Amino acid sequence: MKKASFFFILVSCAALLAPARAAGQAEEVLKAVVKIRAVIPEGARTAAALGTEREGHGIVFDSKGHILTTGYLIIESESIEVTGPDGKKVKAAFVGYDHATGFGILRTESALNVEPLKLGNSSDLKEGAPVIVAGHGGQESAIGARVVARREFTGYWEYILDNAIYTAPAYAKFAGAALIGPDGRLLGVGSLFTPLAVPGLGALPCNVFIPIDLLRPILEDLITTGRPGTPAKPWMGINAEENHGRVFITRITEGGPAEEAGLQTDDLILKVNGQPVDGLADFYRKVWAAGSAGVEVTLGTLKGVEIKEVSLRTGDRNKFLLMKPKKTI
DSSP: OOHHHHHHHHTSTTGGGSOHHHHHHHHHHHTTEEEEEEEOOTTOTTHHHHOSEEEEEEEEOSTTSEEEEEGGGTTTOSEEEEEOTTSOEEEEEEEEEOTTTOEEEEEESSOOOOOOOOBOOGGGOOTTOEEEEEOSSGGGGEEEEEEEEEEEEEETTTEEEEEEEEEESOOSSOTTOEEEOTTSOEEEEEEEEEEEEETTTEEEEEEEEEEGGGTTTTHHHHHHHSSOSSOOOOBOOEEEEEETTEEEEEEEOTTSHHHHHTOOTTOEEEEETTEEOOSHHHHHHHHHTTOSTTOEEEEEEEETTEEEEEEEEOBOHHHHHHSOOOOOO
């Protein structure tokens, strides 16, 4: 049997049957998955939604102390602590965040002395493929899973993830968890929990992983400048949901472009620059197609029985989060 097969058996239900050599191999691979604890200031813009103390996982992916995780764990952090496989805690610093994919990178102040996890090719990952979902804690924190879907995911926070990786069974502590292939290479980073409609099964609890292939084009920029080198997408500062193809606003970000434009919760979005909106993903794509951050868009809205047009000057989400929030009196 190949080493890859031994590795998958080890961290699946048949873990105890794996030979000692494969067990040691898997143990070394899983050491690259570390624990992250970030503390965020009370006045941070994301504090209300994401909390001021955030915990999750990260993956050591190079010999320079860089760790890959999901960005919402570390955005606006004032301190970050990383726990390695031996329980040793070291300080780390925020390096970068890509709002388009959701990837975040940090760097430890001192080496963790673990072998970095090599990056795989998530484009080769098909529905039905066996994978490993691993958090910090070695073999006891790893489970065998299957890819149940490769499809688009649309988030209410102005986010679309093309060809997202859906896995089951769901892993409870998914934030920043590693999605590992049978060959021991990293294929994705844990982002969220969501039910997935499966014909004949109903709603299947799943995790969504960010495909690792999305990291390569932006990795150097994230490390050197903290963000991708491509122009930022226009950001409105809203949360929105879809119901029977109709898009409505559920939350307005304080101090964001939508608030300044006068948009309100429960407003229905009918059009973007005169073009009808057909669902949440279509809404976001029409806004993004208008240009880069800072472009002005005209939204056709419905509030009660009143239809009106609202001119909105979009912003750069990254710059907005780096600004200090206004003090309330």
